[in-house]
Amino acid sequence: MKRQAVILAAGEGTRMKSSLPKVLHRVTGIPMINHVTNHATQVGIQDLFVIVGHGAEAVSAALPENAKTVLQAEQKGTGHAVMCAMDQLDPEGLVLVLSGDAPLISAETLEKLIHTHEEGAYAATVLSAQVENPTGYGRVLRNEETCDLLGIIEEKDATPWQKSIKEINSGTYCFRGKDLLKILPKLSQDNAQQEYYLTDTLALLKNEDQPVGICCIENPEEIMAVNTRVQLAEVEAVFRKRINHRHMVNGVTMVHPESTYIDHDVTIGKDTVIEAGAVIECGTVIGEGCHIGQNSRISDSFIESHVNILHSTIISSRVGEKTSIGPYAYLRPGACVGKRVRIGNYVEIKNATIGDDSRAAHLAYIGDAKVGKDVNIGCGVVFVNYDGKEKYQTLVGNHAFLGSNANLIAPVTIGDHAFVAAGSTITEDVPGEALAIARSRQTNKEEWNRKSRD
Incomplete structure (x- = not known):
């Protein structure tokens, strides 16, 4: 049977107190709605419809290519949101209804929901869970004798006794397409919110003697929704724990997972x-046997095996195997560091390639450069790449030696095996094997200081 999904993502999320649409707040690096679309895709959803409203343009831009947007211009409840997609749904398929602000639900749980729905030949199946604190959620009403579903009552419409029920509605459902399309026009706004509740479809289907099922999951964390910044942090923490657990099971050691x-x-x-x-x-890849030191940040980078990184920042860069970075080094976008390289404390690299076995032990700036193999870059060396208008490139050959506090004024080329004396300011090319000295000769004024005091 064809699988379709409708994801509800039109709400403003006023309790977030943000100009950003709620579903675009990030969880583990991506907008929370993208977690929902990813999980839906993993269970074979063929048609993916996202209901957009507040911030529709921004939400649409964040969605994957396979998602189709449906505008809910006026928000009149969850039932109304699904109504907006009615003319695009295939009655012969099944329809998953998901919440764009509930990113923790897994593909495995969605598959379990679909299996329960199909196995029971239900017109509709609701995903539920038992929680200690059900405040804010709709309560699942069951027949006391048979435990069959009677319906779902929203908290604002619930009696005190109904509010004591701990089984809650997750906001995730599976419908037979034809039954959903038949029952949606029968929804009414006769409730405290004067909205069309999607939950009312379940009672309406039962009134027509259509079978309605319940799939109660064991882990209530999966249905956690985000309505406030506090809940955003709680959902993020659950996701981080899952991610870290997966890596540790796969052989990664984390000294303190709670702060990783x-x-x-x-x-x-x-x-x-x-x-x-x-x-x-941001999709960083780290090889085997590496050591990532305290408070290091690595983003959008490729780190080969057996690399040691101490207290450093690496952004959109590549680091070769058996290389040492830091402490307190900064690799900016476009840095490509070879194998067995030593990049020491307070070295900054930007848009530059460093060849194998080279060394920049401390306090150097290497920008817009191509540095060969086995090059020594002394303390305080600066690749002067910017003249106030344009940036230029410096080329350094293999086995060159750049003495401390040298300034290389780009564009300039340093040949193979060339030697730049400490304190030199290089403005012209240095041939291979040559020694370049570009500094004033020292002059000592005898007894100058004593005379100046007289």
């Missing part, structure tokens, strides 16, 4: 050790 922040799309090889406070983001 890894995005959902990061890959890490076995025997890598990650210390407290590390932040690894």
Whole structure:
């Protein structure tokens, strides 16, 4: 049977107190709605409809290519949101209804819901869970004798006794398309909110003797929704725990998982050790046997195996195997560091390639450059790449030696095996094997200081 999904994402999310639409707030590096679309795609959804309203243009821009948007110009409840997609739904397929602000629901749970729905030949199936604090959720009403579903009551319409029920509606449903399309026009606004509740479809279907099922999941974390910044942090914490657990099961050591922040799309090889406070983001790939030191940040980068990174920041860069970075190094976008390289404390690299076995031990700036193999870059060396209007490139050959506090004024080329004396300001090319000295000769004024005091 064809699988379709309708994701509700039109709400403003006023309790977030944000100009950003609620579903675009990020969880583990991506908008929360993208977690929902990803999980829907994983269970074979063929037609994916996202109901948009507040911030429709921004939400639409964040969606994957396979998602189709449906505008809910006026928000009149969850039932009304699904009504907006009625003319696009195939009555012969099944329809999943998901919440765009509930990113923790897994593909496995969605598959379980679909299986329960199809196995029971239900017209509709609701996903529920037992929670200790059901405040804010609709309550699942069951027949006391048979435990069959009677209906769902929203909290604002519930009696005190109904509010004591701990089984809650997740806001996730599975419908037979033809039954959903038949029952939606029968919804009314006769409730405290004067809205069309999608939950009312369940009672209406039962009144027509259509079978309605319940799929109660064991882990209530999966149905956590985000309505406030506090809940956003809670959902983020659950996701982080899941991600860290997955990496540790796969052979990664985390010294302090509670303070280790890894995005959902990061890959890490076995025997890598990650210390407290590390932040690894945006699809970064880390090889085997690496050591990521405290408070390091790595984003959108490729780190080969057996790399040691201490207290450093690496953004949109590549680091070769057996290389050492830091402490307090900064690799900016476009840095490409070779194998067995030493990049030491307070070295900054931007849009530059560093060849294998080269060394920049401390306090250097390397920008817009191509540095060869086995090059020594001394303390305080500056690749002067900007003249106030344009940026220029510096080329350094293999086995060159750049002495401390040298300034290389780009564009300039340093040949293979060339030697730049400490303190030199290089404005012209240096041939291979040559020694370049570009500094004033020292002059000592005898007894100058004593005479100046007289």
